[in-house]
Amino acid sequence: MKLELIITRSVILVITGVTGTFINSIIVLLNFRFWRDVTTSKSYNRLLFVIGLTNTILQAHFIFDAILKIYSLYLLNENLLLCVITFGFTLVDVNIWNTTWLSLLCCVRLVNSSHCFYLKIKAKFFSSLPLLIVGSVLFAVTINLPLFWTTKLHIPTNTTDSPASGYFISLDAYYIIFSSLFGFSVPFCMTCVSIGFSISTLLGHIRRMEGSDSHLTSAQLQGHYRAVKTMVIRVFLDFLFFLIIVLGVSVPLIFNSTTYSVLWLAVLMYPTSQAFILVFGNPKLKSAVCGLMKC
Template structure:
């Protein structure tokens, strides 16, 4: 009984802290960019990505907070399986978009940092920043479309898995070969939504760090001990991308473990993973806001 009371208290405190913090941090990012848009300031490619990441984090934080309330107070009986099914789809859409936006941000920073003479890289460097709006819109549309196989790959007659951290329905795959084919397609598309952008982010991070290290080496050779303001900005950008990548990996690992192992809802492990998942949008908002000095400065100007 003491264990149950303690886990419930921790979960309630987590909801009270992470919900408002995540929404306020990410809404602040959105507010700064909307203020710029209202004043006629044109958005660069990184600004566009950060704005959409802020909106995505607000939606994800609201969803996780609502889902956390259902989980904590055992309100499953008030929702039918169709609602849980839609929630399942919405959750994986937002998390896939979460990872892809990090990938696009890392690509844009990589183009700013790296001076590679290869023809293909030069073409991408000239094309991607100019087409970032279309690329982001295409990413949202494609991620929405690839969720369609869920409806054929999973049995709509679902049982609620109430023993795990997330209110994720437990589906039984149909034995019909047609449903199995769609299941294989869904798994492949899910890998596209998560694994590919993680690899892209890691690759771009590697190129960006190599470029920074080369710059530091040149400074040492020239006996220069001062960093330019531009290089400091680039270094902070690399650190922000690295932290976002680490947070993405940690988040998906946490979700995967909590679903696969199906912890008892009153266990401390379940409570730990519950807290990590709810805090992830807040963590991303913190990284975006305090890893960008210009964004932080503009927010202070709005507040003051």
């Protein structure tokens, strides 16, 4: 790899690594404190704590992966690459499932219904949320473990035909379809449905309040609109990241070093982007983070 490219990627790695780790660590610490506060919602803060912790681990994983990739250390040990790929895909799937649980949590808190079946589901969801989080982690590990045996590393003998990373990665097509279906498509659809219900509830509430004589301030309206915008941005980010992963394993694009660098940067920014969405979509987190940054 050229020296200029190594320097550029190292600078990008430092900036994204420091920013993402700092913001996500603050989210973890603040939600652990909110978690212990009896005046706050424990389920919501526990889930934000898990999401922040997963993002922090994912950010550290991306930093470790980028260091090995920049200095071509993967070429020394193929098993190291296989372990990093398996662990990385597992963390991404866990992150996507955590997003699903967060959207479902917001949905059951926003949607009002007096139907007995809905009330039973709502009560069951709150009590089963810790088990759902642990279950999604075990499920992600199970469906991604075969990556260690199905992924192959190919080092081209002709250096002129080498991709930007210096090697080719071949994944089993049937496994990719299976993993994409249960690791992304299913939770993504659940997230979209729950966000759709949440948005329709919020917009209906806004229309009712605007059409009534109640004293709804502009700050309250802005809070509702911010919640809608945060949900839409969050689901768009997951879809964009999945698209980037698909493009990243495309062989024709890997030959283009510029395209590869852009995709690599987008992957590094994923945990950081999630952290900013969580912070600016939560007034309590936003005020706490701003207060810490001022200090």
